[in-house]
Amino acid sequence: MKNQLISIVLPVFNEEPGIQATIDTLLNYIEQQEEDYELIFVDDGSTDKSVQIINKALEQHSNIKLIEFSRNFGHQLAITAGLQYTKGDAAVVMDADLQDPPEVIPQMIEKWHEGYEIVYGKRIQRDGETFFKKFTAKMFYRVFRKLATIDMPLDTGDFRLMDRKAVNQLLKLHEQDPFVRGQVTWIGFRQTSVRYHRQERFAGKTKYPLSKMIKLALDGVISFSLKPLHFVNIFSIVPFVSAIFSLGYMIASNNFSLVSIGITVLLFTLGLLMLAIGILGSYVGRVLDQVNNRPRFIVSKTKGFEQRNKAIHHFSAQRINN
Template sequence: MKNLSAKLPHSPKYSLIIPIYNEQETISELYHRVSQIMNDLNGQVELILINDGSKDRSLELIRQLHQEDSRICYLSFARNFGHQTAVTAGLNFARGEAIIVLDADLQDPPELIPEMIDKWKQGYEVVYAQRIKRKQEGWFKRFTAYAFYRLLQLLADVTIPADTGDFCLMDRKVVDILNVMPERNRYIRGLRAWIGFRQTAVLFEREPRYAGTVKYTFRKSFSLALNSLISFSRVPLRISTYLGLLSAILALFMAFLVLYWRLIQTNSPVTGLATIMIAIFFLGSVQLICLGILGEYIGRVYEEVKGRPLYTLAEIVGFEQSHATDS
């Protein structure tokens, strides 16, 4: 979907994009803190809320906020399509010269936005928030996040900054490029790194979730991590080749051992059924791993060629007008 900025004579200068999924406990505080930042911004501003198929009162609260504040626009998906798709929809509809993406749980502090805008005014096209500390998160979460980002940096074809999420500011030219990129399995923080341009970090300590339950469960986080590795690295495919070569070398080695045992040590205790079973299980596991890796890549090709839209919208409200900053 093309962005709408060219269709309006008075497009806002700043667009704030916030995906919403079952966030009825946080929406009021979120608006309170974000609106203070919006009031201080020098220029027209719009706040784009994307309801990602919420099952609680989130959509009702979003409608109320739109009636109270004309700067608020919102999109409502026909069903849940996921966080990355919700961010993509916001980018498709954003009309600002600088576009800021943040989460609704207030772990991304809105108070960081003015500093990001200052960096943008200095000439940086991408300003991403980089976590230096995760407050009140368990050791397992911290360890897996640390390990994932370092593994991604090691394997990815482009340098994706460690300890960064989707909280960032992007220039209009960057968002325009993102909007014409056709891929469906989107990893926004990887795509913005792939695009290039001048990028810099703003450091912050990540606060605990303000209220409600964590939406990025371990299963969703693992799926996102796997998607990022498949999308930005061919190393898993090469692992299949390496495993095949390793199994071939081991098989050749075992052949020499079998000949040695048969000809020299006819009573060797390591011959027999146990050795055969170990070899079968090893070769079978290598084949299944290789098939799984190939299946991940083929599955992404299948998703791309179907050509379905990324999302379907039940409501599009507030984009027919320009939004002036309240003073």
């Protein structure tokens, strides 16, 4: 629909090999649409020439905006920062590597016009990814649904469209380590999916190695589930019960050594205690992060927003004078 503004938020981290292709693809897509668009690139501390390429395109196209972090704060916080700067009637979050095809956005907008406030992309196929990554991602979503207190849809990433009121509610959440796709599920509203084929990365390497995937998974589970704590309570009974049965068996069979029994029980108990401490430490660490109340990210500079802000200020001044 004409006069509707759609904001597209694109986190960027060292995407020099493919960022120009992403810009060209999105600009070509925008030219064919009825809605107005703004492209908000969020640079998450890139050390290559990604920022220079975006700046060059920004000088030629007024609908391109840029937010630069002072350092690398992470993909999820880059999404959060980008959403804070959106002004659209709806906002789309997508990766900057063309794995999320722009051709899916009109389908999302169509669902939005039908009355859905959140439309997420559901991946039916993932090209260019190893069997290990596909398998672990599939297992994570299914395990997460068993553990979490929210019913997060399976096989979905951060590629989604959100209505303005959904974006406003999402921005009221202030977790230090946000798990955005979980937060979007938690806020509710009418949600539906659009099935799509996730493309192979156009260029460059993935910015989500195994270590970051594990951290994202842990952030998701710890943010939306207390079941690991419940597991600790259950496991705490195991050493005691095992020790009683083991001791009873050895006494009955008259084949035991107090030293071997003591060492076995001690090692088993220590292992469970270490597991319990590790799980509790993860939750306490998140509480500490919240109590410290540090800024979740620091924006060093923004570009492309100035003219729009001047227009808004001029409009407001006119209203006051009138």
